[in-house]
Amino acid sequence: MTTTASNRDTDLPERATLGGDEQSMLEQITLALFILVPFIAIVAAVPVAWGGWLGWSDVIIAVTMYSIGLFGITVGYHRLFTHKSFKPNRPLKVALAIAGSMAIQGPVVRWVADHRKHHKFSDRDxxxxxxxxxxxSIGAVAKGMFHAHMMWLFDEEQTPQRKYAPDLMKDPDIVRVSRLFWLWTLISLLVPPVLGGLVTWSWQGAATAFFWGTLVRVGLLHHVTWSINSICHTIGERPFLSRDKSSNVWWLAIPSGGESWHNLHHADPTCARHGVLRGQLDSSARLIWVFEKLGWVKDVRWPVAERLDAKLKANQPA
Structure with a gap:
């Protein structure tokens, strides 16, 4: 007997996150605090550094933690779990899911569901x-950019996980990581001050590491990631054909790990490399290449010259 879609759905858990498909007031308040407090830290960063409250241990801890979260999002949440750009072994799969969770941008299943819905309706209702x-209009776009950057996160109605991420909900490893998002968040918050305190053997070292390695790092990574939604759908170059307004913004390429080569991504979403033209740095693609050389991933969907040529606007008939 043929298994129907409804029967397959009954095999899925009701949800893979602590919250459901509707956001509670408590979740919204918690989200607001996780946005506001790191933003205040970013604003205070210059005077704090000027006052001498920044050491090399703070820089190293902050950059390391930023990199873990960044590649957890770009390589893990985005190119692997959302778009299936490559196939990892099990330890790497779990490690990338945890690393992405430590960026504190939401549980992996919810993040993937949101992003898949974004691609389905990109720049449309x-x-x-x-x-x-x-x-x-100028006013409408300004309001829209603010919405795209972060206000959409407060929408009471969440993307249905069972509809947009059923494959992840069938994976016990990913469901377990997703449900333990609170734990990865706690670890992400506490690792910098613990390391800072141990390196300097002082409470001051723990405090400055928390400021730079936790608050500033989380805030910067949040806003860099959100800029892909807002800035990279508003301004920039569009050399490839896509059905939306996705664009390339070169000055975001390094802090975003290559995600700001956004036009090619929307033209060819499953491609493991987003920066495909000359001079387009894509550190996330380079990391996937390293994983491939180590034998940790296979079936990487690297750019295909014929597909790129077919999508380049310069190659379209007049």
């Missing part, structure tokens, strides 16, 4: 975070 939501 139904897109969770299009900057063109309110229209094309």
């Amino acid at each position: 139904g897109d969770p975070h299009s900057p063109w939501k309110y229209g094309t």
Whole structure:
């Protein structure tokens, strides 16, 4: 007997996160605190550094933690779990899911569901975070960019996980990591001050490491990631054909790990490399290449010249 879609759905857990498909007031308040407090730290960063409250241990801890979260999001949450750009072994799969969770941008299943919905409706009705939501006037785009950057996170109605991420909900490893998001968040918050205290053997070292390695690091990574939703759908170059307004913004390429080569990504979403033209640095793709050389991943969907040529606007008939 043929298994129907409804029967397959009954095999899935009801949800893979602590919260459901509707966001509670407590979740919204917690989200606001995780956005506001790191943002205040970013604003205070210059005077704090000027006052001498920044050491080399703080820099090393902050950069290391930023890199773990960044590649957890770009290589793990995005290119692997959302778009299946490569196939990892089990330890790497779990490690990338945990690393992405430590960016504190939400549980992996919820993040993937949101992003898949974004691609399905990109810059059209139904897109969770299009900057063109309110229209094309200057005021409407400004309001839309603010919505796309972070206000969409407060939408009470969440993306249905069973509809947009059923494959992940069938994976016990990913469901377990997703449900333990609170634990990875706690570890992400506490590792910097613990390391800072141990390295300097002082409470001051723990405090400055918490400021730079936790608060500033989380805030910067949040806003760099959110800028892909807002800035990279508003301004920039669009050399490839896509059905939306996705664009390339070169000055975000390094802090975003290559994610800001966003136009090619929307033209060819499953491609493991986003920066495919000359001079387009893509550190996330380079990391996937290293994993491939180590034998930790296989079936990487690298760019195909014929596909790229077919999508380049310069190659389209006049």
